[in-house]
Amino acid sequence: MKKIGLLFLGFCTQMIFAQATRFVYQVSMKPDSANRNDVKTETAYLDITPEKSIFYGEKRLQRDSILGRARQTGSFNFDRSQMENLRSNIDFTVVKDYKSGIKTFNSRISRDQYSYEEDRPMDWKILPETATIGDYKTQKAETTFAGRTWFAWFTPDIPFQDGPYKFSGLPGLIVKVEDAKGDYSFDLKETKKIAQIEDFSQRGNLVKVKRKDFENQSALFKKDPVSFMQASMNSRRGGGPGRNADPNQRKEMENRLKEETKKNNNPIELN
Template sequence: MKKLGILATVLLMQTAFAQTNRFVYQVTMKPDASNKADVKTENAYLDISAEKSMFYSENRIKRDSVMKANFQSGGARGFNRDQMESLRSNINYSIEKDKKNQKILYKDRLGRDIYSYEEDRPLDWKILSETTKIGEYKVQKAETDFGGRKWTAWFTTDLPYQDGPYKFTGLPGLVVKAEDSEGDYSFDLMKNYKISDFPEMTTFGNIIKVKRSDYVKQQEKFKADPMSFVNSQRGGGISAPMRMGGVGNQNPADMRKRMEERVKEELKKNSNPIELK
């Protein structure tokens, strides 16, 4: 009986260790460079296990579920535009950190396909002596220049994680708050809880692995002429206009025009990206 008790304790400890910890961040953004008064706020998840972490929008999981159900029930014509509009997100990327190999993998959609690259710029943090308290956590200040922005982060060693939202990693603790010097983007830890495992991410389209520099080039091509970019892709995925709630039952010319206008409007509204270079 004693051996069984020890075995049960070991199994319980292994189960607890295997659990994934979810940290919920409130992300505040000013994505439109021509209208800084238009502030967007939404939640994002940082899911952490012993091997990796994932950062992505809360609406990503909800939207993927809706899209999957709609495709199964009737394809593009099954989309409910109002429902999709309610799940719109300014965080269309996902970021995976491979802890063993110290790699940061970034994924984002361009047109029909998902482009993936490995981050090749290390974050060079300057840890300062200044400390304070945010919520229940004692935090310490750190600064870095990354992606054309100057960032200030506050990290805590009260929790046993060396991670953070977005690409922020490399500090001796968990990032509780991060904000750029212009006040365009901020990440604030709201709460955390345990989940059984990482959620399954639905992928529409091809996953194309490229170098970061090639991703930037493809992104510029998409911005310059989104419809030509989409038409040049191999197909099989869901295009950006469809992802944003396009509807069927239109003649092809009108539908193309509406899609083009919609994509250009979206690009205008996202003219102040989190990374400027």
């Protein structure tokens, strides 16, 4: 009876921890069109349950973990250079609700969190070409989305009609997807069971908008990030935080924002 009890306990434990699956992708990006030899590589996660999935960067998870511990202890004396090292090109999350079919994109512009529902369909053309990628037999598919042509390799061996970023809708998990210009690629590297998917709590002002409004705000920020941030701060409490900021810190922030904007001129979505 003891042996049966242990087996039953092990089975129950396995069922609990099998409720969510994490797919680990290596993401390669060329954010600066003027310097195509500068390839940024990061790790991202696609966490899946029977109800939904969420795609996000590993650095986002690490950064939120540090800030969460700081809030719990009330001590924010962590290593600032560590936080700088966790700055990421994957500064967004994509949540896909399987029941409703809604994809929700969340990202920060300046100090505010923005959220919109993706309103563009992703129409795939399944091609006859097949390939073995890692342990999986895959088939090729093609789509045009947000100004880029994308090629994906999916496997029916993993019965999730999902993939990294906003990609989904193929009869199996997307193991690899890349654009025709070779600017962006997502490659599956690892699969593992997890207890539950991550739930990122949105802190600060959450602004729910239409996609076009988000794109307009993002364009304004990229055109003049300093003026955008100043306008945002001035709209808060008669000037808001940072009105009397140290001039040297302000200048440093201005230079950093301008340099980042200059080097990130090749976004994943071109229109």
